[in-house]
Amino acid sequence: MSTDRRGGTRLPTLEDVAQVAGVSRATVSRVINGVRNVDPRLHEVVWNAVDATGYVPNRAARSLVTRRTGTVALVVSDSEEHAEDDPFMGRFFTDPFFGRVVGGLMSVLRPAGVQLALQLVGSTDARTRLVGDLRQGQADGVVLLSLHPEDELPRLLAEAGLAAVMIGRPARPLPISYVDLANETGGALAADRLAARGCRRVAMISGPVDVPASADRMAGFRRAMARHGHAWFPCVPGNFTHDSGERAMRRLLAEQPELDGVFVANDLMAQGALAALRDAGRAVPQEVAVIGFDDSSAALAARPALTTIRHPLEDMAAESARLLLARVDDPTLRPTSVIFEPTLVPRQSA
Amino acid sequence: MSTDRRGGTRLPTLEDVAQVAGVSRATVSRVINGVRNVDPRLHEVVWNAVDATGYVPNRAARSLVTRRTGTVALVVSDSEEHAEDDPFMGRFFTDPFFGRVVGGLMSVLRPAGVQLALQLVGSTDARTRLVGDLRQGQADGVVLLSLHPEDELPRLLAEAGLAAVMIGRPARPLPISYVDLANETGGALAADRLAARGCRRVAMISGPVDVPASADRMAGFRRAMARHGHAWFPCVPGNFTHDSGERAMRRLLAEQPELDGVFVANDLMAQGALAALRDAGRAVPQEVAVIGFDDSSAALAARPALTTIRHPLEDMAAESARLLLARVDDPTLRPTSVIFEPTLVPRQSA
DNA sequence: GCGCGGCGGGAGAGCGCTCTCCCAGCGCTG
């Protein structure tokens, strides 16, 4: 009963199990990993010995030889402008977006016995360090949430040949797998709904203009509105927070008082817009129709409940986890893209 | 240029760096880990060699000998009743609570170079497996979010002598460190506010009655109300979701139509209560005053903005990370508790 | 001038596992 440097008792190793079972270390390893033809009787003897000793394989030792960690990293990559201690990251974690992604990933990873490690990268330095750590085997693969269009990380990962899947398409074409939503279709669905309601003075609150998802939603909305005869409409960008939606709505109201329909690029901002409309005394949907995007918990929480475009984020995250695991299993797999279709969820706001 | 089984090129090892630097493996190791007295000139030579080779230490190999992983796990432990694929976990991830905890932990762990691994446990089986994995060294320590009062996991962790810190006190006294909020004080603050406004018919929407935080909020509220002369008030339990708050409010309204003040045990439910009040045509705060709890993003998003009890979760999570790292460094440390004080954040709803 | 202490640095063991060899034993065929 020697003690290791963590102060605990020495834990049983393969060797101990082998001794108890009266076989060699190799055989125990074979049984535990379920490989090759091992005598079924030995099988039982070994498992009994495992139980008796309370053996748990040492992950570090195993990784060292297999070069697999059983861990994938969820990397949230923010732009450099946001300082390391910027509240933005905090804001991001609080956004239902983050939670939905984590939930979706876990639904696939947990049954597969794979750990999820969280990684934030803010600086360029952190980016290269991350790629180094990853190449060296910190994780078997990466699910990447890139928050900034100029982000170099997708390219770095692709170049390093690491197993990676992005949630949301890369800003520039890149040999990297990704899962995305047909954001333009979403924008078009919103436009059709607003047009069908007979809205004549519509406006939009978009996300940051350089974020692909945001740009796509706007493009789809714009194109469909044009098809409905609306050549132009005011558009104010926000940053996906409740607050920015509220501010944007106030600005729109000032610019275009006779406005009767708004498409907002996410539910959080739509909730903010609702608040601004309420403060301005506009009835929703009677005077102004509002359509959100995402169908997050905020959509149901809002009053009136938000008519919104459903973004099946959990499913998308789950799919990205599946793609990643497949790629980890077979590194020769080519980059794949999976595009999900949005749907309109009619509720009270439009 | 041999290739490993991941299909990549062999990565530089300590040996390679040593060769380039013209020193021994041991010396490179010493320089990299900054130990002992190494000739300053060698120092530079070694670092140059590291840069030249693009060396990154292999974490698995290092862990194998140091018995440290540089990882802590955030364990979210749910009760067994919730099946593995129960939507509850999804709900939990979407709750701002989860995001705030993650953000707070990261603010301490990232600068310390420590990874955060996410672990969900639902079944008893998963609990013992987790303890095994942890003892064996899957992570250096655990931040535990135990969602259910009967949860055995805190006890198992304490018994195994693992480094662990709970967020929220354990349901039963246990030799385990924790960080908590003075929830009774929070309840009392709400009671005082309602009393000061002259509310005469108050009610409460509580969380699950067996969850310590929930019970404490209720007890504090009840005690303070008694001091204000209110011997009794109706109380309906919810489960911390928006929806349950809405339902609870409807029930209260039916039971006690002349109600003029409500204390709700979290902001999400308070938001739901606000929606129910709005549907019932009650003006907030003129006819009914509402006080929430947490000061989460939902409080600001609500209309009217929620007067609420601030729960400094990010700070608490950060503190728990600090306690954990200290304990990992020095396993002899005794269990510590840190209790944070809530404050009232006056806004429009009360 | 010799001995001794201290410090810088090399050699090498070993962390716990996987996996390649290799050998023993069995059943089959000619």
Added chain:
DNA sequence: CAGCGCTGGGAGAGCGCTCTCCCGCCGCGC
């Protein structure tokens, strides 16, 4: 009955690192 293939299982070499042990060198004191 010899020879061959096949299969089950043991021996042992590493995976890449840390850390103990030890040795050689330098500077000091007597």
